[in-house]
């Protein structure tokens with residue numbers, strides 16, 4: 425039976441937060457995080473996506489969009505079984521781990537003349553070639569390489585068949601609507617269908633579809649085809665890092681039973697009730713932090729150059745989590761191995 429149309433991500437998050445048992449949003453914690461981020465939020469700029477991250481594309485052309493599309497098609501599950509044994513990719517004199525190891529491997533391949541971001545290449549790339557492109561500089565390989573290979577072939581073939589092999593065509597079909605682009609991505613590319621059942625309802629998080637819309641907006645610097653008038657309707661991206669930082673900052677609370685499970689490193693299956701509660705409550709938590717931040721900014725008569733939305737808040741929190749990794753050692757992230765985040 426075809427699954428019914430799911431609730432959109434923001435409504436899904438509200439529904440989960442209202443019915444969650446093992447995860448809760450802490451209103452006091454939400455306010456504290458908003459106050460913590462207020463000084464930085466005044467200065468948030470879209471240009472930071474490139475300025476702060478040397479591995480992100482510099483341009484805003486078709487090739488930059490193809491880079492974003494291919495990378496976000498593989499933007500999932502980098503966490504290592506054991507913290508001290510991680511996949512690492514050395515590039516330009518720096519050793520990158522996690523998500524940045526993926527980007528470093530892509531840029532390393534491009535530098536070697538492998539057209540890894542072209543659909544005509546990755547639609548038929550072999551598993552051996554994928555193993556070489558994403559090879560680690562430690563003994564620990566990047567997780568889920570077979571899935572990444574399958575997704576590259578599937579995604580490349582669809583982009584060639586339906587969009588002439590260029591993600592720009594997909595973006596232009598969205599008519600500058602973020603929601604339309606998100607739906608085009610989910611309808612056409614199966615690996616982006618990040619949905620679940622919760623309390624009898626079909627819900628969606630669409631983490632990779634939403635971050636792809638966000639990164640498209642960022643790489644196009646909010647101009648031309650990327651001037652989405654509804655960009656602020658995109659929610660935070662429910663990955664495994666944001667819940668960790670939100671719990672660390674006291675905005676997200678776990679039941680004793682769940683916290684015990686997470687501290688023991690127990691795996692949660694994608695779609696499990698507790699995994700859905702962590703992801704849904706995280707999205708809702710960031711929505712409330714955004715509302716609080718906007719209120720604080722208005723009270724101070726500040727009007728930042730670009731509207732503070734869940735995307736910029738998410739990007740900032742994700743970078744903050746990277747910078748404060750050592751301080752977060754005591755707070756576990758949930759371990760789910762899947763292709764959705």
Ligand SMILES: Nc1nc2c(c(CN[C@H]3C=C[C@H](O)[C@@H]3O)cn2[C@@H]2O[C@H](COP(=O)(O)O)[C@@H](O)[C@H]2O)c(=O)[nH]1
Pocket residue numbers: 472473477480499500501502503521522523524639660661662663664665666738739742743765
């Ligand atoms: N919520 C959220 N999740 C994000 C990102 C990004 C990368 N975006 C950057 C790129 C351009 C922008 O400037 C962003 O700074 C990756 N992830 C997810 O994190 C996890 C990897 O974590 P670790 O193992 O520590 O590398 C994995 O689930 C991956 O899918 C984000 O921004 N927000």
